[in-house]
Amino acid sequence: MTALSEYERLEASGLWRASPDAQRVDVYVSLGDATLTILDRREQPLTHWSLAAIARANPGKRPALYHPDGDAGETLELGEDASEVIDAIERLRAAVDRARPHPGRLRLVMFLGSLAAVAALATLWLPGALRDHATKVLPQVKREEIGDDLRRHIERVTGPACDTPDGRRALTALADRLPAGDDPGTLDVMRDGVKGAVALPGKTILLDRALVEDYEEPDVLAGYIVEQRLRADVHDPIDALLQHAGTWDSIRLLTTGELTEDVLADYARHLLTRTEEPLPDETLLNGFASWSVRSTPYAYALDVTGESTLGLIEADPFASEAPPPILSDADWLRLQGICGG
Structure with missing residues (x-):
């Protein structure tokens, strides 16, 4: 994930909604090398999003509103205090758009987000580890x-x-x-x-x-x-x-x-x-x-x-x-x- 190497392990606060009829929850957001992890206030993981499959519901506006590509019901809201995380996500989304060969497909579903992991798994790990990651x-x-x-x-x-x-x-x-x-x-x-x-x-x-x-x-x-x-x-x-x-x-x-x-x-x-x-x-x-x-x-x-x-x-x-x-x-x-x- 060379596009985001300087952003690895960024953290911020946000508001997460699991579904349209669920209440918003105060959460912590942790940005890794391939995934965005959403944790509750006890720092227990609630969900993981692939960085290469994140969509934005309100481009150019703050607070930024994100959701997994293809599932607009689950949302994450990031405010001004999360500007570094927002900038990192936007850089990745721009990279995905440039690299996508077929407009209209799912955003290469995890391609850029998993590229480094795939390379390592293909050369060093057993096929079972690759399946587990996927x-x-x-x-x-x-x-x-x-x-x-x-x-x-x-x-x-x-x-x-x-x-x-x-x-x-x-x-x-x-x-x-x-x-x-x-x-x-x-x-x-x-x-x-x-x-x-x-x-x-x-x-x-x-x-x-x-x-x-x-x-x-x-x-x-x-x-x-x-x-x-x-x-x-x-x-x-x-x-x-x-x-x-x-x-x-x-x-x-x-x-x-x-x-x-x-x-x-x-x-x-x-x-x-x-x-x-x-x-x-x-x-x-x-x-x-x-x-x-x-x-x-x-x-x-x-x-x-x-x-x-x-x-x-x-x-x-x-x-x-x-x-x-x-x-x-x-x-x-x-x-x-x-x-x-």
Whole structure:
């Protein structure tokens, strides 16, 4: 990041808003060699922005208002006392504009911001470290875009998701009951081609219709959702994609913000055919306890004899007491009919 070498480790105060309906928060801003870190007043990191993917909402005005490129809902306001940081960011934005080969694309998504890191990683570090860097700096809006692209390829095999108004409302209620952190994400029931459940980047989970049609209660379906939530926490879906694609595609994502259609199509096929290693019982049981879901129905769905899943059955966190309902009986019946019976 030669354009900003004299600005490394600058710090300033600012006002940060996580979303349009959130309150503004007093924060510290730390400018590094590739990222801008936003910290709370206890100096705990709240988020990281790639320096090469920062957009300005009010050019030439003070206080300066910034947001991640492609996500205007999250904002950072820097006042006159942050003039050095503002000048540094503006120099980088000007450098990105000069270097961008294709007008209209995402601002080379992390190219200048990650150039020094990519060079070091490519020559000195293992491919895993390169994937880790790409995964950490990728904005949420780009994760969702990649998830949508993968879904487009998956639906060429599975067809579109099942959808009825009543079923969609039931799925929304289920997503609210089993959120990914504070985000319910998106749940969809696929008519064919999905085994169990598949998690995509951007907190979307595709579900096998058998999970809603072949069981009398929603506990098995909830178990598969919890398992995919946990798997995404253990192994980031973007990292899993890049591990499958290879080192050069990690570099491509860092420098252009794009993955080729061939890579996406190949990984979509992989998601539909892969056999995943089971998560440790302790991880699963902690997840079932956190989301207040019984583990026994899920265990018997995996192995009808219960022999290979005995740990999930014997240590069920709700063996002696019922957790809050997964869905109302009416919503469960609506969800069971989402694919038309």
